[in-house]
Structure formats: C-alpha cells, structure tokens
Amino acid sequence: MTDDISEPSIKPAYKGGDKVVTDDDLKDTEYAPISELEYVRSYLNTEPGTLNSGLTYDDLLMTRTLIPEVMNILPASMQYVQKTITSEYTEIPDELMHKVRFRATDTNDSELLNSELRTFKLSNQKITITYEPETVEDQEIINSYGGLDNTPSYLVSLRPALIVNGERIVIARDGLPMGADYKLA
Structure with a gap:
C-alpha cells in the first residue's frame, strides 16, 4: 500500500511512522477502544470520588416517578338500586x-x-x-x-x-x- 491513495473511499485509519495502522490491527491489541457510555460511566465513578462527594454514576442519573392518576370514569353498573319500572315505550310520548x-x-x-x-x-x-x-x-x-x-x-x-x-x-x-x-x- 502506498501513501498516495487514489481511491477516495479507502483511507487509512492511522498513519504512525512508516506503518499504516487499521481497525483490524487495533482488535488484536490489549488497548481495545471502549464505548462512549462506558467511558462516561468510568469517568463519573472516579471523578466525584476525588471531590469527596460520595456520588456514583447511578446517583447522577435523572429518575422520574409517575404519579398515579385517579380515573373518574363511569362504573360498569348503576349507582343506584332500581326499584320499579313505570313504563316502557317504543317511542317517546308527546x-x-x-x-x-x-x-x-x-x-x-x-x-x-x-x-x-x-x-x-x-x-x-x-x-x-x-x-x-x-x-x-x-x-x-x-x-x-x-x-x-x-x-x-x-x-x-x-x-x-x-x-x-x-x-x-x-x-x-x-x-x-x-x-x-x-x-x-
């Protein structure tokens, strides 16, 4: 592989000295990259400890609690006891x-x-x-x-x-x- 690459879609990941280092080379080393979330979690777990705050990563996460909602809906049955039926109509009388x-x-x-x-x-x-x-x-x-x-x-x-x-x-x-x-x- 030469330093002048004519294909624009192929680019070296890192050029260190005379050797071009690719992503495949990094997988075999013991210094494999960590995800952003793992980095933030480890930083927040160690940094507050230096300030003597006693906070951990889980303490810094925002949490929310849902307030239970009282539903004022109609019940499945009548709210009163039916004593008698006075009359039934096929249409409403005048x-x-x-x-x-x-x-x-x-x-x-x-x-x-x-x-x-x-x-x-x-x-x-x-x-x-x-x-x-x-x-x-x-x-x-x-x-x-x-x-x-x-x-x-x-x-x-x-x-x-x-x-x-x-x-x-x-x-x-x-x-x-x-x-x-x-x-x-």
Missing part, C-alpha cells in the same frame, strides 16, 4: 318531549302568534323572525314606493312570521303598524 313555545302579543295582550315546536327539530337550525305585509294592499303600497325601505312607516302594517331554515312555520294573525312594540316570548 308529553315527555321537550318543546319550545313562540308566543307574540301586542301591547294590549292580544295574541298575534302562538306556536309550539319540538326542540330536536330546532336544534342547529336557523330560526328568524321576519315581517310581511299584513294585506295585499300593504304589499301594493310597498311595491309602489320601490321597497319597504322607501315606504313611509305610517302607511303599512306588518305581521311577524317565524321562519326555520327559510321555511315559514307560523305567520301572525294580525298586523302591527310598522315600528310598533310587541312582546315575544
């Missing part, structure tokens, strides 16, 4: 259904609209109260002025309407002057 009532009254407490709807049908739905002309004549007046925004408020009466997802559910029986107060509960 009196046990949750409902929402929309009730609108004017200032004289005369009812404009009254509707009761099941809650599950209204869940995650768009619910709006809009206003429509009370009569055909009111609609014609609004059209003649070019829309509700341009119409004088004293000329027309409007009635509230309950709309769910763009579908009219209930329309009030009577109308109110535009801008008049009413109660919605």
Whole structure:
C-alpha cells in the first residue's frame, strides 16, 4: 500500500511512522477502544470520588416517578338500586318531549302568534323572525314606493312570521303598524 491513495473511499485509519495502522490491527491489541457510555460511566465513578462527594454514576442519573392518576370514569353498573319500572315505550310520548313555545302579543295582550315546536327539530337550525305585509294592499303600497325601505312607516302594517331554515312555520294573525312594540316570548 502506498501513501498516495487514489481511491477516495479507502483511507487509512492511522498513519504512525512508516506503518499504516487499521481497525483490524487495533482488535488484536490489549488497548481495545471502549464505548462512549462506558467511558462516561468510568469517568463519573472516579471523578466525584476525588471531590469527596460520595456520588456514583447511578446517583447522577435523572429518575422520574409517575404519579398515579385517579380515573373518574363511569362504573360498569348503576349507582343506584332500581326499584320499579313505570313504563316502557317504543317511542317517546308527546308529553315527555321537550318543546319550545313562540308566543307574540301586542301591547294590549292580544295574541298575534302562538306556536309550539319540538326542540330536536330546532336544534342547529336557523330560526328568524321576519315581517310581511299584513294585506295585499300593504304589499301594493310597498311595491309602489320601490321597497319597504322607501315606504313611509305610517302607511303599512306588518305581521311577524317565524321562519326555520327559510321555511315559514307560523305567520301572525294580525298586523302591527310598522315600528310598533310587541312582546315575544
């Protein structure tokens, strides 16, 4: 083997004097290299001893203790004793259904609209109260002025309407002057 190696992937491990020392030569000697972990362990076991600290390698390792977690989960059985079964249903009866009532009254407490709807049908739905002309004549007046925004408020009466997802559910029986107060509960 020469000093000038033209193959870049083959390189000598150590060049001492005239002889090239390779990894195979080191395996046969009594000074075999040790791993990094073994070196750190031996250094830490000997070095703290010179400082009279009494610590060993195992004392310097970081340890963690897991704190037991109390799981608040549902038990496999009921938490109470079942005494009697009052009834069983194939479907929930109407009196046990949750409902929402929309009730609108004017200032004289005369009812404009009254509707009761099941809650599950209204869940995650768009619910709006809009206003429509009370009569055909009111609609014609609004059209003649070019829309509700341009119409004088004293000329027309409007009635509230309950709309769910763009579908009219209930329309009030009577109308109110535009801008008049009413109660919605």
